[in-house]
Amino acid sequence: MPEENGQLDKGRQKGFVRRFLDMPPDSVPKTLFVAVTLCLVASMIVSATAVSLRPIQEENKLRDKRINILQVAGVYEPGTNVREAFEAFEPHVLDLTTGKFTADFDPTTFDELAAAGDPELSRALTDDPAGIGRQSNFKTIYLLRKDDGSIDKVILPVHGYGLWSTLYGFVALESNGNDIFGLQFYQHAETPGLGAEVDNPRWKALWSGKKLRDDNGDLQITVDKVPPPAGIEYHVDAIAGATLTSRGVDNLVKFWMGEEGYATFLANLQAGEI
Template sequence: MSSKKESTGRTLFVALAVSLVSSVFVAGAAVSLKPVQIENRLLDKQRSILSIAGIGGANLSSREVKDLFASRITAKVVDLETGEYSDAYDPITFDPLKAAKDPQLSSALRGSDDIALIKRRERFTTVYMVEQDGKLESLILPVRGYGLWSTLHGFMAVKGDLNTVVGFGFYQHAETPGLGGEVDNPNWKAMWPGKTLFDDSGKPVIQIVKGGVDPASPSAGHQVDALAGATLTSNGVDRLLQFWLGEQGFGPYLAKLRNQGV
């Protein structure tokens, strides 16, 4: 009987020891790999910005992405409440998504204020500029909002006139492949360049249209086809653009740029 108890105790001890050692290795691997994961996420974001701005392709190496981003892109932190640039944070390391979870750095959104369904909006965020000879060529704005199954994270690149789309796309989402996931379809993304975002008063007029855009319509210049079979994702994209281009988003910032004649 005692030998059985001893055998059972030894088995439990060995199992516990193996579990403990495995946990230590897993935890150590997670800690050691975290800087690599952060670096890869930053690289993916930079690659997406370059691609949407039309100055870099998906086939660039990691080094090429870093070098091109450093030479062509200027990042600045914007105070969304005032529309002014802020020196309070480093634009390279500041994380707006993390700030959106901090009650000290964000605001809760409720009801009609939260048309993008993001729950909280950060006060500060980072914008990206492509400049040539001191003149703004394009401005890249981060946008996000809820689709059918997930929050879509992306960028809208706008020409220096602050109205004409250069490119639009998402770098992170979990929409249904073949349906909402068609936001990644190159054919759909190719519909965006050249579209206009605002009317003469600065009000957002960009619109996703179910059933397809009528080329003969006077509104065709600011309309894009909805995703086939993905009404809720299309509605989500439409709402997130209305939010981020409006007063709750980049509206005050873009108004200041227009007044400055940028």
């Protein structure tokens, strides 16, 4: 009996396959089978492609970030070997609380976004003009030195919310920690032709030579349509037709250059303690 039942089950299985193969090509079972098979094969191909291309994507993102650092520091030219040129920059992980460098993290691998999500390495902001939610207690900054070893430029990462997106970029300061050499964003999703004008070379050029603080040490840098009472040396004209994006840039620059950001570090820099 068991042998007969096995043969019967086998016969039924063959009968099902045969019945399926004998169905018309446009039958519902065959149509569903082909659709499901195609979906499975396509998903496997897409997944395999995504995994295989991830290292290339990460390398391209790193290269783009380095190019932006070179550009904001004024040392990038078309055809520049990015890897070699970037070797002139010293990355350091900065403790925002003390304004001093820390050796607790490797600056070449430190992940600021991950740190911002770690309660042990970050803090929730109650006064949050930049709209970033949580702030990492540590930031990777970059120093560019002259041939004699003295500091030439200081490159500080900044980010904050504009109109539609978080803008990520860098502010380059002169060695005195107060004169702005340049500002550049490398990632955002602002409106093309309006807020996206933060990428316009003419608007970026307005930042060169501006000052962060007045002689009393008060933060005065402003992005607005009207210069502040302190004077035009602290003023960058707002982008026409992009009031909210301009306000976002104003907020994020003031936040990061202020007491919650790099103020302690910049004071140490000016005191010769860096």
